[in-house]
Amino acid sequence: MTEPARARPIFSTEDFALLKEAVQHYIKVIEDKPESVKFVNLYHRLGRLG
Known part of the structure:
Protein backbone atom coordinates (compact mmCIF):
# COMPACT_ATOMS: atom_id res chain seq x y z
CA MET A 1 0.00 0.00 0.00
CA THR A 2 1.40 3.40 -0.96
CA GLU A 3 1.34 6.39 1.34
CA PRO A 4 -0.63 9.48 0.31
CA ALA A 5 1.43 12.40 -0.95
CA SER A 36 -15.08 47.27 4.42
CA VAL A 37 -15.65 45.60 7.80
CA LYS A 38 -15.17 42.17 6.20
CA PHE A 39 -11.89 43.29 4.65
CA VAL A 40 -10.64 44.77 7.92
CA ASN A 41 -11.29 41.40 9.56
CA LEU A 42 -9.48 39.62 6.72
CA TYR A 43 -6.53 41.99 7.12
CA HIS A 44 -6.23 41.10 10.80
CA ARG A 45 -6.48 37.36 10.10
CA LEU A 46 -3.72 37.64 7.50
CA GLY A 47 -1.57 39.41 10.07
CA ARG A 48 -1.84 36.43 12.39
CA LEU A 49 -0.80 34.03 9.64
CA GLY A 50 2.17 35.81 8.15
Whole structure:
Protein backbone atom coordinates (compact mmCIF):
# COMPACT_ATOMS: atom_id res chain seq x y z
CA MET A 1 0.00 0.00 0.00
CA THR A 2 1.40 3.40 -0.96
CA GLU A 3 1.34 6.39 1.34
CA PRO A 4 -0.63 9.48 0.31
CA ALA A 5 1.43 12.40 -0.95
CA ARG A 6 2.42 14.99 1.63
CA ALA A 7 0.27 18.09 1.69
CA ARG A 8 2.11 21.14 0.47
CA PRO A 9 1.25 24.70 1.49
CA ILE A 10 -0.63 26.73 -1.06
CA PHE A 11 0.77 30.09 0.03
CA SER A 12 4.25 31.05 1.17
CA THR A 13 4.96 33.41 4.06
CA GLU A 14 5.83 36.10 1.53
CA ASP A 15 2.43 35.62 -0.13
CA PHE A 16 0.67 36.51 3.13
CA ALA A 17 2.62 39.77 3.34
CA LEU A 18 1.66 40.62 -0.26
CA LEU A 19 -2.00 39.75 0.32
CA LYS A 20 -2.05 41.81 3.51
CA GLU A 21 -0.63 44.82 1.65
CA ALA A 22 -3.19 44.46 -1.15
CA VAL A 23 -6.09 44.16 1.31
CA GLN A 24 -4.83 47.18 3.25
CA HIS A 25 -4.84 49.23 0.04
CA TYR A 26 -8.33 48.02 -0.87
CA ILE A 27 -9.64 48.92 2.60
CA LYS A 28 -8.64 52.53 1.92
CA VAL A 29 -10.49 52.45 -1.41
CA ILE A 30 -13.77 51.13 0.09
CA GLU A 31 -13.51 52.57 3.62
CA ASP A 32 -16.97 54.18 3.48
CA LYS A 33 -18.78 51.05 2.31
CA PRO A 34 -20.34 48.47 4.63
CA GLU A 35 -18.26 45.60 3.20
CA SER A 36 -15.08 47.27 4.42
CA VAL A 37 -15.65 45.60 7.80
CA LYS A 38 -15.17 42.17 6.20
CA PHE A 39 -11.89 43.29 4.65
CA VAL A 40 -10.64 44.77 7.92
CA ASN A 41 -11.29 41.40 9.56
CA LEU A 42 -9.48 39.62 6.72
CA TYR A 43 -6.53 41.99 7.12
CA HIS A 44 -6.23 41.10 10.80
CA ARG A 45 -6.48 37.36 10.10
CA LEU A 46 -3.72 37.64 7.50
CA GLY A 47 -1.57 39.41 10.07
CA ARG A 48 -1.84 36.43 12.39
CA LEU A 49 -0.80 34.03 9.64
CA GLY A 50 2.17 35.81 8.15
